Amino acid sequence: MKRFIAAAAVIALLALVSLFIGVSNVSWDSLFSPSPDERALQVLVISRIPRLLAVMLVGTSLGVAGLLMQMLARNRFVEPATAGSAESASLGVLAATALAPQLPVLGKMLVAACFALAGTALFLLILRRIPMRSVLIVPLVGLVLGSVFDSVTTFFAYRFDLLQSVNAWKTGDFSTVLRGRYELLWVTLVLTLCAYVAADRFTVVGMGESFTTNLGLRYSRIVALGLVIVSLVTAMVVVTVGMIPFLGLLVPNVVSLFMGDNARKSIPWVAVGGAGFVLLCDIIGRVVRFPYEIPGATIAGVIGSGLFLFLLLRRDARVG
Amino acid sequence: MIEAKNVTKRYGPTLVVDDVSLRFPVGGITSIIGPNGAGKSTLLSMISRVLPMSSGNVLVDGLDVVTTPGDELARRLAILRQDNHLTSRLTVRELVTFGRYPHSKGRPTVKDQEHVERAIQHMGLEALSARFLDELSGGQRQRAFVAMVLCQDTDYVLLDEPLNGLDLKHAVSMMKQLRTAANTLGKSFVLVLHDLNFASCYSDHLIAMRDGKVAFQGRSEDIMRPDVLRAVYDLEIAIQQINGDWIATHYR
Numbered sequence: 002m003k004r005f006i007a008a009a010a011v012i013a014l015l016a017l018v019s020l021f022i023g024v025s026n027v028s029w030d031s032l033f034s035p036s037p038d039e040r041a042l043q044v045l046v047i048s049r050i051p052r053l054l055a056v057m058l059v060g061t062s063l064g065v066a067g068l069l070m071q072m073l074a075r076n077r078f079v080e081p082a083t084a085g086s087a088e089s090a091s092l093g094v095l096a097a098t099a100l101a102p103q104l105p106v107l108g109k110m111l112v113a114a115c116f117a118l119a120g121t122a123l124f125l126l127i128l129r130r131i132p133m134r135s136v137l138i139v140p141l142v143g144l145v146l147g148s149v150f151d152s153v154t155t156f157f158a159y160r161f162d163l164l165q166s167v168n169a170w171k172t173g174d175f176s177t178v179l180r181g182r183y184e185l186l187w188v189t190l191v192l193t194l195c196a197y198v199a200a201d202r203f204t205v206v207g208m209g210e211s212f213t214t215n216l217g218l219r220y221s222r223i224v225a226l227g228l229v230i231v232s233l234v235t236a237m238v239v240v241t242v243g244m245i246p247f248l249g250l251l252v253p254n255v256v257s258l259f260m261g262d263n264a265r266k267s268i269p270w271v272a273v274g275g276a277g278f279v280l281l282c283d284i285i286g287r288v289v290r291f292p293y294e295i296p297g298a299t300i301a302g303v304i305g306s307g308l309f310l311f312l313l314l315r316r317d318a319r320v321g
Numbered sequence: 322m323i324e325a326k327n328v329t330k331r332y333g334p335t336l337v338v339d340d341v342s343l344r345f346p347v348g349g350i351t352s353i354i355g356p357n358g359a360g361k362s363t364l365l366s367m368i369s370r371v372l373p374m375s376s377g378n379v380l381v382d383g384l385d386v387v388t389t390p391g392d393e394l395a396r397r398l399a400i401l402r403q404d405n406h407l408t409s410r411l412t413v414r415e416l417v418t419f420g421r422y423p424h425s426k427g428r429p430t431v432k433d434q435e436h437v438e439r440a441i442q443h444m445g446l447e448a449l450s451a452r453f454l455d456e457l458s459g460g461q462r463q464r465a466f467v468a469m470v471l472c473q474d475t476d477y478v479l480l481d482e483p484l485n486g487l488d489l490k491h492a493v494s495m496m497k498q499l500r501t502a503a504n505t506l507g508k509s510f511v512l513v514l515h516d517l518n519f520a521s522c523y524s525d526h527l528i529a530m531r532d533g534k535v536a537f538q539g540r541s542e543d544i545m546r547p548d549v550l551r552a553v554y555d556l557e558i559a560i561q562q563i564n565g566d567w568i569a570t571h572y573r
Binding site: 072075076077200201202204205207208209210211212214215216217218219257261262263265 | 366369370371390391392393394395396399400401402405406407408409410411412415419420422423426427453470473
């Protein structure tokens, strides 16, 4: 508990710091002087705070979605971004944008969620059909499936001249987040809380179908619940800011190393760790080429792939 | 009482379990023996509803396992299958605590904790209780799984190859534990065992299966006979009575 509070405090500090990073001058003095700078206050309320909230919400929910995916697929190396969920969600937004351009964001999100649900369910169905599934076959199947969705998306995006938009859905970037354009993400917090409430069920599902049945739970029902949470979270993130790679893979794996996989204990850590990871990536992206920005997803890709390789080599003895 | 009526499992044209009707005795240890592919594990899995039947039905205390709500059954019957491969990193205590899930629904009470401690003690896992499962040997893990199932505290406990991976000391101690639980708590155990002599020494009732059918059943002295075992295993097995136990000497 002490460690958890310490971790949360560090992230709160990072969050505070992030409010004061940016081209527009927002400083402690300009905000809290006797005659506060109106402009600075506006920047803070319209841009900086919404951006911070979006970062935290995306980090929290994608981390937990990754954890859920790993329990549903019973494999450590899957996450929404590598198991067809994000790719099918992108395809969904593309379909909505091309066929019904006047649809509001909420409508696009729902279409994307339906596509993500179908794509992720297809992934789990394929897994059930694979006999002798090995640890590494599972993420490979996810990558293959994701690439298939991706190529369909690219084909139609090219036809409809929407390649740039597709890129935006695939690369998470928080620089465009403004008040009024990120609020959908609050729903992901509700979904994360749902996952926490059902944490024990997800842990049981992670033990496999026989264990689940033996303990008197309906396996298919819990899997369905998990699928809905993962798909909705993925769709919302894709529609609002774009996908962040490695997050759903890295954070749950690190947490698992020192906390184990009892979801009741690990979900709070994954939530906090996910928020911290995205926050850190976003801050780095904002300062390395100041005053320009590098998308958070790009930074996450660089840090994530390095860290993940390290984890993979470190724990490979236990993978088999 | 567990009652199987015309239970059949078919994979394509292959009959794995062929129209088995059985009443398992209440209380004590019943062991199912038989050669590989006789349908022992399949039968056990169907009885415990973790594998769907092709036809037939199974009643546990008069409740049909297919239609009865899962949590109701989970308080009466527990199953441990063989080859339990967990990818989750859980500690031994967390795993055993999940055995209480049908009773506690994820909120273990003091009484649930007592069950957990007792199960950990029974399986001699005190020193390992804070360790993660993936840091244990196969035999230690097997004991943790059995502790979890015992912790579920059901009247009927079905164990598929519970001695898998256990050394001699722990195999003997597990059978003794099951014997004690059967005698003092009135529980009914149904085991699938490969070791004939463990089955013979500890069981009240033996069921010999072959080709998806029940070939013989009865007490140890009825089953541990060369003619019966030859019909089951296609092997000449000499039987000797040692200190009141029927012992098979099939090593040469």
